[in-house]
Amino acid sequence: MTTDPTSKTTFRPGTQNDSSALAILIDIAGEGIPSALWRGMKEPEQSVLEFGRFRARREExxxxYRNAVMAEVDGEVAAALVGFQLDDPYDMGNLDEVPDFIRPLVLLEAKAPGSWYVNILACFAExxxxxxxxxxxxxxxxxAREASAPALSVIVGSWNENAARLYARAGYAEAAREKAPSPExxxxxxxxxMVKPLR
Incomplete structure (x- = not known):
């Protein structure tokens, strides 16, 4: 780990003004899945990232942005966490209507009902x-503790070994796996x- 002793790092709640940075960080963490979804949802005159920004600006x-914590280094957005507590019981809805590349994620989320879900954790490369x-x-x-959640959960790609090591160091352990088809x-x-019990 490298640190600059002269730099100042702060953490704060997300705001609507963070929406552009959040759209990019969401897509980084989601391994391109968010942009694939947004491509099919956006208006013809919107770019994919414009639509992602629109989604991040919503109140719900x-x-x-209401589910985000932003990390700033010297006043510049550097990283973000987006998380929330999963419903318990978890409603998978109609899986037949869920795109094939999303279905495995829904199946895994359903295995951690009530947990506080680390949906997005991403950092700009620099x-x-x-x-x-x-x-x-x-x-x-x-x-998670404030919400009295029984556990934390996160989903990571098997190819993302650095992220898996980060979660393992923080006390998360593998709980289940599903095949990971790409949007293509x-x-x-x-x-x-990966799950970290809190009780």
Missing amino acids: GEFS FRRRGLGEALLAIAEER GDDRGEWIL
Whole structure:
């Protein structure tokens, strides 16, 4: 981990003004899945990231700025956490209507009902290896305890070994796996549900 002793890191709640940065960080953390979804939902005159920004600006919804914690380094957005408590019982809805590349994620989320879900944890490349991920996971745990959640949960790709190591160091352990088809239909590995019990 590299740190600059002269830099100042702060953590704060997300605001609507963070929506552009959030759209990018959401897509980074989601391995391109968010932009694939947004491509099919946007208006013809919108770019994919414009639509992601619109989604992040909403007052409601999982990807709302209201569910975000922003990390800033010297006043510049460097990383973000987006999380919330999963419903218990978890309603999978009609899985036949869910895109094939999303279905495995829904199945894994359903295995951690009531947990505080780390939906997004992402950092811009130039700010990595500064401990921001660890600090944001500590904030996630504070939020989970405030919500009296029984556990924290996160889903990580089997190919993302650095992220898996980060979660393991923070006390998360593998709970389940599902195949991870890409939006294009390619098989790229597995999604891994990792859980950290709090009780």
